[in-house]
Amino acid sequence: MLDVKITGYVVPVAEQPQASLTPVISVVNLADEGAVITGLIRIYRESTGLLTYSSELAVTQLAHHSTASIAALTPFDPGAPADDDYFIKADITATSYLPGPPTHDSLGAWYFDIKPVPMGPLPATHHTTHENGGMDPVDLTGMTGLTGMTGLTGTPQTPATHATTHEPGGSDPISLSTCRSVGEASNATPTPDADTTDLYYLSALGVDATFGAPTGIPVDGQKLIVRILDDATPRNLAWNAGAGGYIAHGATLPVITTASKYLYVGLIYNETLDLWCCVAVSEEA
Numbered sequence: 686m687l688d689v690k691i692t693g694y695v696v697p698v699a700e701q702p703q704a705s706l707t708p709v710i711s712v713v714n715l716a717d718e719g720a721v722i723t724g725l726i727r728i729y730r731e732s733t734g735l736l737t738y739s740s741e742l743a744v745t746q747l748a749h750h751s752t753a754s755i756a757a758l759t760p761f762d763p764g765a766p767a768d769d770d771y772f773i774k775a776d777i778t779a780t781s782y783l784p785g786p787p788t789h790d791s792l793g794a795w796y797f798d799i800k801p802v803p804m805g806p807l808p809a810t811h812h813t814t815h816e817n818g819g820m821d822p823v824d825l826t827g828m829t830g831l832t833g834m835t836g837l838t839g840t841p842q843t844p845a846t847h848a849t850t851h852e853p854g855g856s857d858p859i860s861l862s863t864c865r866s867v868g869e870a871s872n873a874t875p876t877p878d879a880d881t882t883d884l885y886y887l888s889a890l891g892v893d894a895t896f897g898a899p900t901g902i903p904v905d906g907q908k909l910i911v912r913i914l915d916d917a918t919p920r921n922l923a924w925n926a927g928a929g930g931y932i933a934h935g936a937t938l939p940v941i942t943t944a945s946k947y948l949y950v951g952l953i954y955n956e957t958l959d960l961w962c963c964v965a966v967s968e969e970a
Contacts, residue, residue, distance in 0.1 A: 688715040689722065689747065689779035691792040695754050697773065701763075703801050708740070708757045710775050710792070714747045721910055722747050723949060724777035725969070726757045731770040731796065737763075741947075742777070744864050744884050744910065763799045772796045780951045780965040782908060784935035787951075787967040868912075877911070879903040879954070886912040890942065893921040898929035898961075905956035912949050915942040926960075934962030943968060 695709040708726045722745045728738040740757040747753050755777075763771070774793030781787070867878065868886030875894055877885035880901030887894070890913055899909065913922070924931040924938045931938055931952065942948055951965035 686716060687718065687720055687779050687781050687788045689720055689788060690790050691775055691777060694773060694795055697797045699797055701797055701799050703763065703799055705760045705762045707760045708773060709754050711752060711754050712747065712777060713752045714749055717749050719746065719748045719782045720779040721951065722755060722777055722779055724775060727774045728761055729772050731772055744866065746864060770796060770798050778949065778967045780949065780967060784964045787965050876900060877909060879907065879909065882909065884910045884912060888914055889916045890914065890920050891916045895923040896925060896931065898925045898927060903954040905954060907954040909952040909961060910949060911952065912947060913942055914947050915944060917945050919944050928959050930960060932960045932962055935964045936966045938963045939966055
């Protein structure tokens with residue numbers, strides 16, 4: 686069973702200089718199975734309560750009993766005024782490599798200040814709602830004691846030998862530090878390439894779409910995530926069920942989008958069936 690949690694914010698810190706920054710969160714996977722992590726970061730100006738920034742997190746593959754620092758895809762530029770309070774919220778979805786429903790976790794309402802440069806000696810005065818009684822946030826980079834980990838920057842141990850069924854072809858597992866992301870704004874016949882793609886996305890789908898069977902030569906157990914965002918209008922979806930196509934296998938293939946909501950579809954290739962099995966579907970809340 687998945688057990689993936691956000692453990693804290695790496696960036697921003699309690700007192701930030703007036704400059705562009707890229708939010709980063711720390712995530713831990715305490716389960717005995719790997720997961721694909723997706724999510725969203727939002728920043729609000731405290732004085733108005735208005736949303737000033739929103740960005741997806743970089744899609745990350747997280748092995749069991751491991752941690753990762755996951756960054757937003759776009760930087761946050763606070764702009765004017767130069768001295769103001771903000772608060773940040775993060776939401777993630779963890780999709781297992783194995784059949785089963787995704788899980789969700791949130792971490793929100795953590796306050797930080799934007800100060801003009803120079804800031805002066807640290808720590809400066811903090812918002813009274815800052816964690817740790819108004820002091821600097823807890824340093825997450827040196828945490829120890831979690832089973833199988835050396836800290837938030839630690840990596841899981843790699844076994845010396847692998848089963849012959851490990852991909853690819855019994856060699857070392859595929860690196861979890863990168864994700865081959867390929868996509869486009871809109872396409873009536875979107876067709877991922879299994880040879881080059883781990884994440885295939887449509888960022889502004891403007892037509893009804895029928896997904897073609899992925900091209901390339903997939904290997905048994907290969908994973909593929911499809912992410913869909915429409916153009917603020919619900920769009921019908923269909924999935925090629927022929928050889929090399931798609932089949933529901935623990936989760937139902939979605940047939941329509943929800944306006945302006947991110948939709949994620951988790952797929953695993955079954956060589957025996959010669960089909961991409963849908964094992965997880967998740968939609969933005």
